[in-house]
Structure formats: C-alpha cells, structure tokens
Amino acid sequence: MFKSLGMKKVLIYCLLLFLIGCSRNTTDSIGVKEKTIQIKGSDTIVNLVQAWVEEFAKLRPGVNIGITGGGSGTGFAALLNGTCDIAMASRAIEDKEIKLAKEKNIKPVEFIVGLDGLAVVVHPKNPVSKLTMDEVRDIFMGNIKNWKEVGGEDRTIVILSRESNSGTHMFFKEHVLRKGNKKGTEEFSPSALLMPSSQTIVNEVMQNPNAIGYVGIGYLSNYLKAIAIAKDRKSKYIEPKIESVMNFSYAISRPLYLYTPNEPSGVVKDFINFALSNEGQKIVRKVDFVPIKKVD
Amino acid sequence: MKKIVDFAIEKLIFIAGLVAIIFVVLIFFFLLKGSLTFFKEYNFFDFIAGRYWYPTSTPPKFGILSLIVGSLFVTLGASLIAIPIGIMAAFYIAEVAPPSIKDFLKSGIELLASIPSVVIGFIGMTTLVPLVRTLFNLPTGLTSFTGSLMLAFMAMPTIVSISEDAIRAVPWQYKEGALALGATKWQTMYRIVLPAALPGIFAAVMLGIGRVIGETMAVMMITGNAANIPESIFQPVRTMTATIAAEMGETVKGSIHYHALFAIGLVLFVITFIINFIADTFLNRSKK
Numbered sequence: 001m002f003k004s005l006g007m008k009k010v011l012i013y014c015l016l017l018f019l020i021g022c023s024r025n026t027t028d029s030i031g032v033k034e035k036t037i038q039i040k041g042s043d044t045i046v047n048l049v050q051a052w053v054e055e056f057a058k059l060r061p062g063v064n065i066g067i068t069g070g071g072s073g074t075g076f077a078a079l080l081n082g083t084c085d086i087a088m089a090s091r092a093i094e095d096k097e098i099k100l101a102k103e104k105n106i107k108p109v110e111f112i113v114g115l116d117g118l119a120v121v122v123h124p125k126n127p128v129s130k131l132t133m134d135e136v137r138d139i140f141m142g143n144i145k146n147w148k149e150v151g152g153e154d155r156t157i158v159i160l161s162r163e164s165n166s167g168t169h170m171f172f173k174e175h176v177l178r179k180g181n182k183k184g185t186e187e188f189s190p191s192a193l194l195m196p197s198s199q200t201i202v203n204e205v206m207q208n209p210n211a212i213g214y215v216g217i218g219y220l221s222n223y224l225k226a227i228a229i230a231k232d233r234k235s236k237y238i239e240p241k242i243e244s245v246m247n248f249s250y251a252i253s254r255p256l257y258l259y260t261p262n263e264p265s266g267v268v269k270d271f272i273n274f275a276l277s278n279e280g281q282k283i284v285r286k287v288d289f290v291p292i293k294k295v296d
Numbered sequence: 297m298k299k300i301v302d303f304a305i306e307k308l309i310f311i312a313g314l315v316a317i318i319f320v321v322l323i324f325f326f327l328l329k330g331s332l333t334f335f336k337e338y339n340f341f342d343f344i345a346g347r348y349w350y351p352t353s354t355p356p357k358f359g360i361l362s363l364i365v366g367s368l369f370v371t372l373g374a375s376l377i378a379i380p381i382g383i384m385a386a387f388y389i390a391e392v393a394p395p396s397i398k399d400f401l402k403s404g405i406e407l408l409a410s411i412p413s414v415v416i417g418f419i420g421m422t423t424l425v426p427l428v429r430t431l432f433n434l435p436t437g438l439t440s441f442t443g444s445l446m447l448a449f450m451a452m453p454t455i456v457s458i459s460e461d462a463i464r465a466v467p468w469q470y471k472e473g474a475l476a477l478g479a480t481k482w483q484t485m486y487r488i489v490l491p492a493a494l495p496g497i498f499a500a501v502m503l504g505i506g507r508v509i510g511e512t513m514a515v516m517m518i519t520g521n522a523a524n525i526p527e528s529i530f531q532p533v534r535t536m537t538a539t540i541a542a543e544m545g546e547t548v549k550g551s552i553h554y555h556a557l558f559a560i561g562l563v564l565f566v567i568t569f570i571i572n573f574i575a576d577t578f579l580n581r582s583k584k
Contacts, residue, residue, distance in 0.1 A: 052430065061385050070545055073352070073547070074545055076548070077545075077548045077549070080548050080549075081548070096354075097548070100548055100550075100551070155435070156435040157435075158435045158436040160561060163521075163543070164350065164351055164352045164541050164543070165352060165543060165547070185353075187348075187350055187353060190347075190362070190522065190523055190524040191346060191522050191524045191531075191532070193520040193521060193522045193532050194434065194521040194522065194523070194534070194542070195521070196516065196517075196521075196542060204436070204438070207426050208429065208435075208436055208437070210428055210435045210436065211436065289563055
C-alpha cells in the first residue's frame with residue numbers, strides 16, 4: 001500500500017529513468033573483441049544479412065557477428081559513431097553523411113550486394129490492382145484521398161509509410177514522390193502514418209482494406225496484394241517480381257548496400273567477399289531479393 | 297554510540313535526497329545544452345509553432361506544433377476516461393467495499409501498474425486497433441482515441457491508489473459527525489469526504505497525467521505516428537515521446553536533428569515539471 005509521498009517518489013524516479021532513457025544515444029561503446037563484427041542498419045536487408053551470417057559462421061566458426069536493425073539511418077549513424085563494423089543500407093550514403101564522415105576521419109566504402117523491388121501493397125480485397133507511377137505519387141502525397149478516384153470503392157485512403165530515417169522511406173520519397181530529382185521538395189502527406197518497421201506495415205495492410213503501404217518484395221505473401229505499376233499511362237503495368245526487378249522493367253527498384261567505415265580488412269573483408277560470391281548471391285535469391293548477377 | 301549511528305543515517309538519507317535533486321538539475325542542464333545548440337541554428341518560434349516535422353528532408357523542417365497537439369490529444373483523452381473512473385473506484389475501495397474485497401481490489405489495481413507499457417501497446421495493437429476501426433467505421437484504428445483508451449489503463453493505478461490514500465486520510469471524526477447529524481452515506485461522501493480529500497485527489501490526477509504524457513512505447517505502437525494536427529480524436533497523431541524514441545537511435549550524434557530531439561525533450565521536461573509542480577502544491581495544501 002503506497003503512502004502518497006512514497007508513490008510520488010517512485011514516480012519521480014520513473015520520470016528520471018525515462019529522461020535518462022531519452023538522452024541515451026548510439027555512442028554506447030560496445031566491447032569489440034577481435035573476432036566480433038557488429039553489423040547495423042536497414043531493416044529491409046536484416047534477414048538477408050542474417051542468412052549470410054548463418055552460412056558464413058559455418059565456414060568460419062569462432063567469428064562472432066551481431067546484427068541489429070533499426071533503419072539505414074541507424075546504420076550510417078553507427079558507422080559514423082564507430083559503433084559498427086559494417087552498415088547495411090537500402091539507400092546510398094548521402095552527401096551530408098559523407099561530409100560528417102570526413103569530419104570524423106572516416107572514409108566509407110560502398111558495396112552493392114543485391115537488388116530490391118519496392119512493392120506497393122494493399123489489402124487482398126481491395127479491387128484496385130494496378131496504378132501508374134503518377135497515381136502512386138499522388139496517393140502518397142495526399143492529392144488522391146479516396147480509393148474511388150483510382151477505380152476502387154468509396155473509402156478513405158490510409159497511407160502507411162516508414163519512419164523518416166528508414167532507407168526505404170528515403171528511397172520511396174526520392175524515387176517515386178520526387179521522380180528521382182534530388183533537389184525536389186515533394187513530401188509524404190503529413191497524414192501518412194509512420195510505421196516503425198516494414199512488418200508493422202504488412203500487419204496493418206493485412207487487416208485494413210483502406211490502407212496502402214510500401215515494402216520490399218521479400219515481404220510479399222498471399223495476405224497482401226502487390227500493385228502492378230506502369231511508368232506512365234502508355235506503358236505496360238508490371239508486377240513486382242524477381243524477374244521484373246532484375247531486368248529493370250519494374251519501376252520501383254533499388255540497389256542494396258553494405259558500407260564499411262574504411263577499406264575492409266580481415267574478417268570483415270572475408271564476410272563481404274562471401275556476400276558477393278556465387279554462394280552469397282544464391283542466398284540473396286533464397287530470401288526473395290534479387291541478385292546482382294546471374295547465379296546458377 | 298547511538299547518537300553517532302543516528303547522525304550517520306540522517307546524513308546518509310540527506311545525501312540520498314540531495315543526489316536525486318542533483319540528478320534532476322543535471323538532466324535539465326544536459327537537455328538545455330543540447331537544445332541551445334539547436335536553437336542557435338533553428339528559430340525557436342518555427343520550432344514551437346511550425347506545423348511540419350520533416351527532420352530528414354533538405355532543408356529539414358522541425359515544427360513540433362503537431363507533436364505537442366498530438367501529446368495533448370492523447371493525454372486529454374486518457375484523462376477524461378481515467379479520472380472519473382479512477383476517482384469513483386477510489387471511493388468504492390475506500391468507503392463502500394467490504395474489507396475482504398477492499399484489499400483484493402487495491403492490490404489488483406496496483407498490479408495493473410506493473411504491466412510493462414510495451415505489453416499494453418501490444419495488446420492494444422492486436423485487439424483494440426482492429427476493434428476501434430470496425431466499431432466506429434474508421435479508415436484506420438491507429439488513432440489518438442485508441443491511444444487514450446490504453447493510456448487510461450496506465451494512469452488508473454496512480455489515480456486510484458493515491459486518491460484512495462487521500463480519502464482514507466480524511467479524519468473519521470468528520471464522517472462520524474456527518475452521519476450523526478443524519479446525513480446519508482452518499483451525502484457524507486459527496487459533501488464531507490470529497491471536499492476534504494480534494495487536494496489529494498487533485499494531486500493524484502496530476503501525477504496520473506504526468507505518467508500519461510511521458511508514456512512512450514504504447515503510444516508509439518497504437519497512435520499511428522502521423523505528424524499531422526488532428527481534427528478529431530479518431531485520427532492518427534504523433535506524440536513528442538514517440539518522436540524522440542523512434543528517431544533518437546537513428547540520428548547522427550551532433551547533427552541538428554539530434555539536437556532537435558533534445559529540444560523536444562526539454563519541452564517535455566518543462567511540461568512534466570509544471571504538472572508535478574502543480575501536484576506538489578496541492579499535495580502540500582492537503583497536509584495542512
């Protein structure tokens with residue numbers, strides 16, 4: 001039974017803990033042992049990297065690899081703060097991040113390790129199954145607010161997006177909303193729901209017939225409907241599939257990256273070579289991403 | 297010997313108390329330092345009254361008006377649900393319930409306080425969110441109303457527990473006096489006990505609100521996180537706490553975005569400080 005004063009103290013401590021929690025940041029130093037690799041970054045490719053790590057561990061027992069998701073931004077932040085050995089990213093490093101890296105004497109090295117198609121997904125019961133790039137853009141910018149404007153039922157569109165630091169979010173914004181123009185000023189509609197992970201987008205789309213979201217094609221399943229997309233009104237509508245991403249006929253596709261803080265060496269280098277090897281690329285195929293070269 | 301022990305223990309407790317205060321002051325200055333760096337680069341007015349929160353765009357926009365409104369919406373909603381129910385529950389436990397049920401109820405409600413907020417958020421996400429969407433025929437169930445409903449659960453234990461203490465602290469002479477004058481039990485409760493316990497109840501309410509406004513995990517999972525000024529409680533909102541939690545791990549240390557999150561922390565600190573200060577004032581008044 002709390003005395004009121006006791007309870008108040010407890011609450012003050014809670015407040016303290018909460019605030020301490022807030023001010024903690026990503027620089028918490030991690031005890032890096034010689035054969036421990038920390039990999040951080042994009043949620044999109046965390047499954048892929050996990051699969052690589054499992055195979056790599058068989059070849060090189062005794063190597064410890066820790067993988068953490070959080071988003072490409074998290075990965076780059078960790079790379080610049082020196083808390084990871086490899087950053088995984090679903091977007092290229094930005095100029096401002098390179099500038100920050102320079103200030104910290106880091107020269108990030110880029111490796112393209114696979115390709116990904118971004119699928120625009122809706123509930124399977126939604127009658128809309130194809131859109132042009134411009135329609136997709138207008139929906140996510142909030143210019144088209146109702147499904148009936150694109151041939152669907154009379155329902156309000158609920159826009160699902162990733163958090164603003166996610167590589168998927170950045171890529172979609174640059175590629176779809178700004179049509180590849182890096183200096184564009186188009187933004188997601190302010191009423192877009194920012195979801196903490198691709199899986200939460202999948203969950204919400206699965207149970208909400210009003211929702212539209214975007215996820216990597218690795219997340220597609222029978223519980224979602226992927227929209228076929230045409231580059232413009234005259235083009236063919238093309239579904240997001242491994243083949244269509246690989247021959248670049250699908251409009252929303254992107255490379256996947258690994259970054260190292262400097263020229264890699266030792267175990268880190270071995271790991272990246274493994275990812276780029278024939279065997280590594282087969283794993284890319286297996287987890288539903290698209291390999292950078294043909295694998296047998 | 298006894299005197300020395302007494303003296304040592306007294307000083308020890310004094311130091312412990314002092315440390316707590318020092319921590320608060322240090323945290324405040326830590327937040328202030330981070331925020332000042334931010335305000336050197338970004339206009340304070342654009343920050344507080346800006347409508348758009350696009351931290352990773354170029355140029356970035358750091359307007360937190362929609363976040364403040366989001367926090368207020370969720371908090372007000374949760375208060376409207378939790379305060380009446382909480383106070384009524386406190387009265388029931390303190391005045392009406394038979395002793396056997398009383399202890400059971402009180403420990404049950406205090407147990408509610410020990411459910412981690414991520415669990416509350418998870419339960420809300422899987423059960424309440426689809427329910428709210430279909431029940432009210434909304435575009436999405438991720439709304440500030442859903443958040444308020446779940447947060448009301450989290451504020452309730454604080455409100456009930458402290459209110460009940462305040463009600464029980466009302467001298468029994470008051471009640472017996474009222475009953476002896478022929479007042480009914482309801483009249484005694486409403487006219488005598490409630491006014492006497494009011495400062496304590498008010499403090500309980502403020503502390504409950506303090507908990508709600510600082511809550512992070514559950515709101516992040518169930519309010520939809522759209523940084524938009526809502527027109528009704530059935531629209532998604534984004535709170536200040538959720539913004540800090542979602543973005544702090546992903547910013548580059550030392551960037552303007554990083555410092556902007558500190559500035560949000562400062563705003564939050566000031567708000568909770570004011571709430572606690574008000575609660576404290578009333579708590580002290582109730583003791584007199």
